[in-house]
Amino acid sequence: MKTHPAKRIEIIIEAPMERRFRTALENADITGYTIMPVRGGSGRSGDWTREGQVSKAGGMIAVVCIIKEDRLNDLLEKVFPLVERHIGVVSITDCEVLRAERF
Amino acid sequence: MKTHPAKRIEIIIEAPMERRFRTALENADITGYTIMPVRGGSGRSGDWTREGQVSKAGGMIAVVCIIKEDRLNDLLEKVFPLVERHIGVVSITDCEVLRAERF
Amino acid sequence: MKTHPAKRIEIIIEAPMERRFRTALENADITGYTIMPVRGGSGRSGDWTREGQVSKAGGMIAVVCIIKEDRLNDLLEKVFPLVERHIGVVSITDCEVLRAERF
Amino acid sequence: MGDILSLAGQTLVSPIILSFALGLFASISRSELSIPEAVAKAMSIYLLFAIGFKGGVSLNESGMSTSLVLSLVAGLILSAALPFIAFVLLQVMTNLDRTNAAAVAAHYGSISIVTFVTAISVLDQQSITSEGFMVAVAAVMEAPAILSALYLVFKGSGETKMDATLWREILLNGSIVLLVGAFFIGMITGTEGLTQIDSFIIAPFNGVLCLFLLDMGLVAGRGLRQARKIMGFSLVLFSFIMPLIGAALGCGVGLAIGLSSGGIALLMTLCASASYIAVPAAMRVALPEANPSIYLTCSLGFTFPFNLTIGIPVYVAVATALA
Amino acid sequence: MGDILSLAGQTLVSPIILSFALGLFASISRSELSIPEAVAKAMSIYLLFAIGFKGGVSLNESGMSTSLVLSLVAGLILSAALPFIAFVLLQVMTNLDRTNAAAVAAHYGSISIVTFVTAISVLDQQSITSEGFMVAVAAVMEAPAILSALYLVFKGSGETKMDATLWREILLNGSIVLLVGAFFIGMITGTEGLTQIDSFIIAPFNGVLCLFLLDMGLVAGRGLRQARKIMGFSLVLFSFIMPLIGAALGCGVGLAIGLSSGGIALLMTLCASASYIAVPAAMRVALPEANPSIYLTCSLGFTFPFNLTIGIPVYVAVATALA
Amino acid sequence: MGDILSLAGQTLVSPIILSFALGLFASISRSELSIPEAVAKAMSIYLLFAIGFKGGVSLNESGMSTSLVLSLVAGLILSAALPFIAFVLLQVMTNLDRTNAAAVAAHYGSISIVTFVTAISVLDQQSITSEGFMVAVAAVMEAPAILSALYLVFKGSGETKMDATLWREILLNGSIVLLVGAFFIGMITGTEGLTQIDSFIIAPFNGVLCLFLLDMGLVAGRGLRQARKIMGFSLVLFSFIMPLIGAALGCGVGLAIGLSSGGIALLMTLCASASYIAVPAAMRVALPEANPSIYLTCSLGFTFPFNLTIGIPVYVAVATALA
Ligand SMILES: Nc1ncnc2c1ncn2[C@@H]1O[C@H](COP(=O)(O)O)[C@@H](O)[C@H]1O
Ligand SMILES: Nc1ncnc2c1ncn2[C@@H]1O[C@H](COP(=O)(O)O)[C@@H](O)[C@H]1O
């Protein structure tokens, strides 16, 4: 089956930033992305878990975004400023997609 | 440590399709997969979030499936017809696995 | 934008192992990782779903850990013994990260 | 008329409706207020269980009757017939394509259980009694509309698209099973069963309904925010007219089969209400080409608030005036 | 015998048991009805807190007694001893290997708190009083069985596999901490504390139990659907015989230490019931080679429904006949 | 003094406080006991809705008054002023940098709604009445402190960092909208509305508060376990001194504007309490450079338990002695 090269970007960022982050993606003309919940983790700022938390403050989300290679730089440049002051982790993986016209 | 090449397939598809999708995977003899929850996202059909939703209609799931390279095509061909009419996103990444005998 | 090569490790393991697993990662000096919830899946030991479950016994978690390439082997060696007797799935993907100094 | 207005006023200032308004306000003003998915589901399970159980108990007390059978049959037919009316109306009034029109139509044949529950609580407030078996009528009205809609799309095309899995998903849909199951439990255990759990299913009922409607307001408001892009004026108009047509039909049928005034008000509400749980999920599976934003906005964004605020008081007033 | 049957009949038509049956039906017929994980956990937390608190309050009223100490010791010993009996029985009746047999055995030494709660609610229904401290007995019976099972696997092998983390996980297991903690809170605050929160922990208790058993039915049914592949007839038989053996032992011990008839019925229920929360989680960590489908299906798929429907009425009838 | 002690003793042995202690114990002893996030949120939504609604109903009964307006203005000013005091204190006592000090200061100007709710429940226990509009005062005190803290960080720097999104997030914060919304619903529907839902929002209130405090204890304990690495002695000391300063100020202002003794106790509690929901979230967005572990540990790990156990009884005793 025919597949097409693309990039899978995964960004782990603080939950209270969700709305701003969505806006930033929109402004970068990225309308396709998926947000996944995060249960807990560990980083330079210590361990954490969502269990029993009421405030959004103590949580992260994972944003997965699949885009064509040529739009990658654009996304990173528009979205990075937002992440910079925050504790987000950004990783980019090569991938193949079906139905290239979607991306 | 010895690792073996494999493929990681990630499929984001509507939650109401979960059962059919599982059946399709079974029929393609894929018995190893993991389903992860999705909190929200954005696509050609607009923004959405699971918050406060009762109906399954407004949600997606992410299916992660790690398989040997030689079974990839088989999976895509058997599962794609199901995804085709639906709004799923399919991405395939190269990966390495431990314990190849599992896959 | 400048990116740096790294490895993305994804480990799917039984939920009751979470605490031990976190300790094992700490002992391997891996302090950066993220834990994501898992809703259900299928494997050699059959289908399962978290719906309605009270006991942790019937669930898995997904641990995502992004590290520098040169630390990969160390991680695998320290963490694998824990996974060995258990039903975890380990996959490793090449990725690129921003801000290499974090990892 | 004055009566209707004063009744509408009375209904509008109840905690239930104001909670819905609060939710609507919060999401339209983009507040981050939200209720977790699991909690929304829990409240919906609670409401279905409680309403089913109470219906069963009251049938146990009143005993079986031909009226019950008549009402069930009437419900089945109404649910199956309404989508055809809705479909024609949509084709006349709007420029939706066949698939989207059928998908929207399915929602209007089926029912919204929260609208039904709210109507019951309004009747309670005014000490109007109604037939306990109306819950069973609500249950049988969930599914037939889906079949009608699929017929509308696939007739002539030879395709059927109805595999066994889809049948089971439609007929053994979670909310049907829970509602009918609780109804039977109530019917079997009767008042004795009720006394064991009434401080769970009766006392806190209205309070839970408030929080659930708060959540519905939040979800509906989110839909409305996105609606500007997709909803034309004619589609909005449809969302207000269709419930009135449904209610009129329900009223006629209710009178014909001799329901009490409370029963007629409930049947009108059922016909007027549009599904937003079971049908959307079925449409995602059976008609994935239909745009969910369209049918969800019609049903949850416009018809639901309309019924809650204007519809129910009108239906109750009309039913009490006529029966 | 007639008494037992009529009691069984009475128990079977209660909302509690019928809710469980509804859940079982829904999942066996593959309905999509489901209760979110978070909600199931919430109900379980509520039930543990309420039952623990009430037990503590009633101990506060009745005061300490030698009977309490005797019962705690008896519970500890029963929980530690039952796995040995179960293990021998499994080796005789089935062809499970050593590890799987020990894992299953652990479940039968430990207890199921929902079974216990249901028994209390059946006793309440029949106005049979029981010792408040039975909750504390339930708590001490959770863990010892796990140690016995691990001993069965590792004896001779020199390995111990019991690190400090595992000890803590077993002894400070969430449900033990909550049950014992609530018990102490009840004991310290007494009736005065109870009046502050009784409309939370007493009034809705049976209703919550209904919904929780609905969920247990859903989960148990899912397990049963998968069971055909792995469960032999002999294993199913074991799931019905073992509770009776446990109950008989519990009955003897209860009589010996002079419990009331209600207390004996509860001790029988504890011995007869099999864990499905704490022990499975411990087994996943300590005996990952054991197949979870086997022990979960035995305990939740067969023994749990057996106790709920046949067991408890029998135990109550026997206890009242003997004491 | 004896009075204060006996009152403190009485408060300490209530199910509410003991539940908190149980949570603290469970997480410090590393038990796996935990309450799902969705359930914690549900309880918080319930508490906000109930407390807001009841406040509104009581304002509806008592009618508007200048005292209401005075209290609202006083609340606004106190919330805006307290961060400056806290900031100076932190700069004198600790070696936190400007950003972290401002972030911590923001928490102490704002309020903790659970601390407030607990104080109300303690007053209830002792049949001390208080002004219903204190809920509205609580609501207006949530946000101003955030603005003061941002001013402290950015003054002189020319930057403002206050975009429209941030304003909306602060002012239309979920808990403010829910609290104020429920307050208005209560005010509009009055006692008539209350009778419709009182068995939901009044009867189970204290029980839900118990479980919520159990959860708070779990979360606070987790924070404390991590605290050793980051919390110096002086910061801990600050967490105990700052609430007393706040309470003293609140007491003076309460006396000045002529609140009842119950009202003064509540205003003291509001001033003494530190936010752990709204402010931390705002800080993550507006001051991401501040270390969340520091401000969360101060507010939730030290000040919250301090107020719960020692603070509230003292504030109530002082207020009743003075007013
Ligand atoms: N190397 C990593 N791999 C995966 N997730 C990470 C990594 N580092 C940090 N994270 C996530 O990002 C959060 C914040 O990281 P930090 O800013 O280092 O405290 C952590 O709690 C993790 O959830
Ligand atoms: N490029 C993408 N990357 C990641 N997820 C996507 C992408 N496009 C769509 N999705 C997900 O698929 C859902 C449906 O997409 P669509 O059919 O475009 O509305 C979205 O709501 C997202 O959750």
Ligand SMILES: Nc1ncnc2c1ncn2[C@@H]1O[C@H](COP(=O)(O)O)[C@@H](O)[C@H]1O
């Ligand atoms: N090939 C695979 N790809 C993704 N997840 C898997 C795979 N195999 C197993 N899993 C996950 O690991 C769990 C246990 O697998 P097993 O030990 O094979 O029963 C399954 O329930 C899945 O959630």
Ligand code: NA
């Ligand atoms: Na309808």
Ligand code: NA
């Ligand atoms: Na047992």
Ligand code: NA
């Ligand atoms: Na304060």
